[in-house]
Amino acid sequence: MVNPLRSASGLLGFCSLAIAAVWPLQAHAIFGDDEARRAIIELRQKVDKNQADTAAANAEARENAAATRRSLLELSNQIEQLRAELARLRGQNEQLAREVSELQRQQKDVQAGVDERLRRVEPLRIEHDGQAFNAAPNEKRDFDAAMDLLRKSDFVPAATAYAVFLQRYPSSGYTPSVLYWQGNAQYASRAYKEAVESHRRLLRDFPDHVRTPEAMLAMANSQFELKDPKGARKTLEDLAKAYPNSEAAAAARDRLARLR
Structure with a gap:
């Protein structure tokens, strides 16, 4: 006939062994989840940082592109202004050339008139x-x-x-x-x-x-x-x-x- 005390003691021991066997596994699971969470958090932080860096780089690129466009537009405007100024100067130069030619012609006419008058009166x-x-x-x-x-x-x-x-x-x-x-x-x-x-x-x-x-x-x-x-x-x-x-x-x- 089985001893009840021995049976209770055996059951208690069995439970102790079962608990002892299960406890490391639970502890390991608990500590593994924390590390995963930390890894996920770190990964998320890295992703967020990369996204922020990318957004900042894109914003800087857009700003640089806008600045470049403004510079090109300003340069284009300056070129157009220079072209207009060059055309104006060419027009002035052509006008001055015509005026100089006309003055030279008038001077020749005056000189010819003076010579003619001198020929008329000079003995x-x-x-x-x-x-x-x-x-x-x-x-x-x-x-x-x-x-x-x-x-x-x-x-x-x-x-x-x-x-x-x-x-x-x-x-x-x-x-x-x-x-x-x-x-x-x-x-x-x-x-x-x-x-x-x-x-x-x-x-x-x-x-x-x-x-x-x-x-x-x-x-x-x-x-x-x-x-x-x-x-x-x-x-x-x-x-x-x-x-x-x-x-x-x-x-x-x-x-x-x-x-x-």
């Missing part, structure tokens, strides 16, 4: 019919114009042009030549009396001029045309006496020989 050195003298440009022009009329056989206009010349330039160095050619133009237009007066004036005022002997010979021709043979003879005799070595004097002597 010219003339050598004509063995004489040298100064003459104004318009004086030479008028003389040449009268001579052109004579060369064209426009005798009446030429005689008028010589008369105008003598009135306009009473002290001209051309005067002896003008008187000579005026007399010839008058003779050619059959104004014999006027021709005699022109040649006589040349003889009186310019006896030493190279044209004077020829003028005396022409004057004698006009006197013959005026039916004044006595006057013509005297003119020829005076010519042969005053200018014996001239070609006109030789012609006068021939004429006188035929008149005897």
